[in-house]
Amino acid sequence: MLDRSLAEEVLRAARRRGGAFAELFVEERSSVSIRLDDGKVEELTTGLDRGAGVRVGHGTSFGYAFSNRLNREALLEAAEAAAASLTQGEAGNVVDLRALEPPVLHAAERDPSAVPAVGKIAWVREVDETARGYSAEVRQVVAGYADSVQRVVIATSDGRWVEEIRPRLRLAAQVVAAREGNIQTGVHVAAGLAGVEVLDAQSPSATAEIAARRAVTMLGSIPAPAGEMAVVLAPGMGGVLFHEAVGHPLESDAVDKEASVYRGRVGETLASTLVNGVDDATIANAWGSFSFDDEGAPAQRTVLFEEGVLRGWLYDRLRAEKDGVPSTGNGRRQSYASPPIPRMTNTYILSGGSKPDDIIASTARGVYVTALAGGQTNPATGDFVFGCSEAFLIEDGRVTTPVRGANLIGRAIEVMSAIDAVADDFDTWPGHCGKDGQSVPVGSGSPTIRISRITVGGTGA
């Protein structure tokens, strides 16, 4: 995509007024997406996207410019524009670029580009047929398939040269079921930083069946109770909660701006001692993984909580340099069109010693959440809210009637401290995380966990 001598020339142009460092990010992404809706293959779209972004960093400030064009003229123009944010200074140097060895590789075993379009269409059809075959109450199915290959080159003025190829594949099923005017939806997804083997591990039918089961199950639901009660989160779902309520306030930009509820509290016990939490981009072929982050820092595993004790933040380059520590490899961006910011990768609550059945059996009254629809958090206050897309009552130690409209609301530190059981049945959930208008693929993971008391917002009694 780019030769090293041109990269060096661009970096020199970007450092004409100094700054702490300059960085060039070049990307080319080819993609295929298929959408089946209403029983029809509506659209097969192919695309080629490419561009380059130049950043000049100084303190926690930066100048950034990008272009769709990858020729010398356009790249030098972007470098000039990025450097313009520094109004004065002496030209900085550019160290000879040396290629870095990746700490971990995430190659596609079965290359999606070797599968003809007919084969990919068969997968979305399989989702449609399986979901409709699941129940006569299934009214509508949307199946979305996408694969992409993102080729990245990153060069920095301190001599970093990184090349990475990131293959991604995702298949999602959304099922609508109806019964006597009651309409419910169920969603499920298979995804990985990998190739067609993602669908060997979880077939299109399996994805469709789970989505259909969720929609049909919720047809029999009653309005969720409201008030404070125990909530048990099924495998994977605790990870989603951990990501939103804890992960975002641990991102170093929030901490740096003193807009994090965890600021200045490393070393304190701020969660139940049962909680061990990590962010880990090195997990082979996981949806939120990579070999290098989008600033060229190697992927790593970062401990966030150890037996309830807060251990540290998720760093990108700007904030790490300010604090005088190494980056944790969490500088990510949606594409060349955006500057990198601190983001999560795969964020997990690790397994504990309890058995999931025992956790349910020892819960007299509460809600069992098997699918979360997503959530929102305010890092400064720690306030968060989550919608539950599939949930059940727990009555006398048994999972009983499905409930709808359940919402979990609380504050990060209080809720994490109220976790009183962590099981050993770890699972993950692939999703997308949005922040500052940028969406990146992230993984969440956890075993079954119980929160002894949390506010459930619902319309029932």
Add this chain to the structure above:
Amino acid sequence: MPDLGELVRAAVEAAEAGEAVEAYAEESTHTEVSAHKAEVEGLTFAESRGAGVRLVLPDGRLGYAFAADPSLDEVRRAVSQARENAVFATPDEHNVLPEAADAEPIEALFNPALAAMPTDRKVALALDLEARTVSRDPRVAKVDTVQYADAVSRVAIASTTGVAAEYARTDCWCLAVALAEDGEETQTGFSFRVARGLEDLGWEGVADEAVERGTRMLGAVKPPTMKVPVLLDPFAGSSFLGVLAGALSAEAVQKGRSLFAELVGQQVGSEVFTLVDDGRLLDGPAASPFDDEGVPSSRTELITRGTLNGFLHNTYTAHRGGAASTGSARRAGYRSAPGVGVSNFYVEPGIMDLRELLAEANGGVLIQDVSGVHSGANPISGEFSVGATGLRIEGDALGEPLREMTIASTIPEMLRAVSAVGSDLRFFTSVGVPSILIGEMTVAGI
């Protein structure tokens, strides 16, 4: 570098006999400045260009392909790719392109002064906004985010059915998130405004509003569960409008995903509730002469004094439903084919000002912010349960701040319970809403 008109014409000329081909090209330059602690935190310049090709084979199969910053040859290649992709789609007789129609240009969409504004001025504006935010109140010494941004964009569309349309626009916006602190407690206050030129942006008001919305939440408590009048301020109301927009698209209706599917002609909201989509309304930031497939923009009254009139259509849904397009084709840029979406989608304002509404809602709660709407509201069933923050209403004034509440209901119940609509219509990007009083609603706390 070919201009946008040349690009889309080259694509259309590459059509083969019997095919319908449409090309959509856009380019934009975007500048974004964020300020923090009296310094420029980030300065981003972006220039982007791209084109997408929609191709329909004679039997109604559709294919799509796009390319970033294409040459004339690359845009022709996108046409052949779209053709290859179409072969795999399901035939659908409703895949038709709109016929050419003259769209009245809207000159006011392009503000030459904004397009010519030097970067220094934008940087100064972001710094001023931050400085103003941290100097209004001793409890606000910091901001989470302060940002000024603008964009100059052009769009061109051409098709084998004779569409040949272009327009240019400017947009600018700014936002502030103030951090209000009192001892150990922190609250955030958000404000945002958008306009086509600096003279209409009113950025000073953004600082003042962010500070007020943050400081008034200090000392917030979790209230007991209660059934009371609820006044949704425009920020809170705008979140719900997004859910309504999805349910009022003909696409959702035709695919069995709308709670309004069978309700045309029926009373779905209270008498005071009128909902409009108007792509030509200059007061709205989403005004444009034509939609994303070249159909002239228009005004559609979706709900009139509570009665549902119909849905938003693009050319596909109009053909399928035997209706006329409402000029509601929308796409997420050149990378995708158009779906159905809103332009300026707003609740018709009433005559009461905020003080009158507060008096009417005495004993109730003003909701200033709702969270989790994208996950907590089901646009298909209309059920929602969302987190909320706000303040008690005492007489015609605001009282104790409240946090960690949830409000849960259904969209139809909420629309029926609207008892008054304020005169303070305010647009947030494409949705506009005044303060809305809901006669009674359950606010869940302890």
